[in-house]
Amino acid sequence: MAELLDDVEALVTCESPSEDLEAVAASADVVARVGEKRLGVEPERVGAVDLRWKFGDGPTKVLLLCHHDTVWPLGTLARKPFSVEDGVLRGPGCFDMKAGLVMALHAVAGLEDRSGVTLLVTGDEEIGSLNSRALIEEEARGALAALVFEASADGGALKVERKGVSLYRVRVVGKAAHAGLEPERGINATVELAHQVLVVNGLGDPALGTTVTPTVLSSGTTGNTVPAAGEFSVDVRARTVAEQLRVDAALHALTPVVPGARVEVVGQPNRPPLMAEASAALFERAVAVAASLGLPPLAGVAVGGGSDGNFTAGVGTPTLDGLGAVGGGAHAEHEHVLVDELPSRTALVAALVSDLLA
Structure with missing residues (x-):
């Protein structure tokens, strides 16, 4: 427990907002140092912010997937410092997902045979994993399984x-004019945006679990x-590729309502869905492993948020997140980790990886 907490503290106290490349690179250095201490070998640096530990000479059998970037801006640590009190650990990024990353390192460290295991730690998950x-x-x-250490x-x-994620920007071009002297000479982009927001908002399908949500809006000077x-901006979540493509086609077919206005749509599906069949067999194995360790029964749920597990499932690899x-x-603001769950959860992962390798 002490080593787990020391390592989580080391990672949490190095702030790593995704879009600050210097900060994320510094965080990668901390992850590399902690990982080398636990695994006995340095990682391979893939660019400035991604790290890979690959064990054995053969192909990857089990991929452990983590990220070390967070959504919290620099300075958050000053008002939300790392702490452990009454069995609760707090600090920016502790739950999503620096504690999970530490668990992955300790699980691999505990394996008798690591051959076939790859631990990949990336630095841009929170902004779409574009790089x-x-x-x-x-x-x-080609891997047997991808295990994703996003928070439970x-x-x-x-x-x-997990639902698939698509991201868009709907841009309207109109024409400026003085709002008091001659508004009729203008083409009002705000009015056109209002029409388009209502159309876009109606593209969802609650029965199929498809959500299409207009979010950040700006207009005028x-x-x-x-x-x-x-x-x-538009955030789209869908359980199937077919629904992703339906909404994608509808968004790119938007037409203006205000005479003279122009509508431009930029964006596409970002993450394919992680569908239930991609995780079913792995979940059954995890349930059996938990039972063999005397741990409480595991539950499995569907969620709307995306992760890098969407990508692994998208290439046909069985994935458990x-x-x-x-x-x-x-x-x-209330991000936290339950300390007592860390050792048992880490033991579960180590046993699951061993079971898969066997």
Whole structure:
């Protein structure tokens, strides 16, 4: 327990917001140092922020997948310092997912035979894994299993299904004019955006679990000018590729309502769905392993959030997600980890990897 907590503290106290490359590179140095201490070997550096430990001369059989970047900006640690009190660990990024990364390191360290194991730690998951996606898919192809150390769902449940994620920006181009003197000479981008927001908001399908959510919106320059341009972001979540493609086609087919306005749509599916069949067999094995260790029964749930497990499932690799820390508050002020769950959860992962290798 002491070593687990020391390592989590080392990672949490090195802040690593995804878009700050210097900070994430510094975090990669800390992960490399902690990993070398536990595993006895240095990682391979893949670029400035990604790390890979590959054991054995043959192909990867079991891929352990983690990330060390977080959503928290620099300075968060000053107001949310690392702490362990009354069995609860706190600090920015502790639950998502630095504690899970430490668990992965300790699980691999405890294996008698590591041959066939690859531990991949990336640094851009929270902003869509645009740079690391090809590396993740390359490592996953042909593997028996991908185990993802994202934080657990409520109560420690594993994540057996994830929706696919698509991200878009809908941009409107109009024409500026003085809002008081001659508004009729303008083409109001805000009005066009209002029409488009309502159309986009109606593209979801609750019966199929498809959500299409307009999010950040901006338009115009001054309060007395007809807006010449504006845009809004769209977050799409879908359980199937077919639904992703349906919404993608509908978004790219948007047409303007205000005469003279122009609508431009940029974006595409970012992560394919992690469908239940990709995790079913692995979940059954995990349940059996937990029972053999005398641990409480495992639960599996479907969630809307995406992870790098979507990519591994997308290339056909059986994938089990949510194997990381038990706690709550991912991306929220109350982010925390339940300390007592760390050793047993790490033992579960180590036993599951051994079972898969066997």
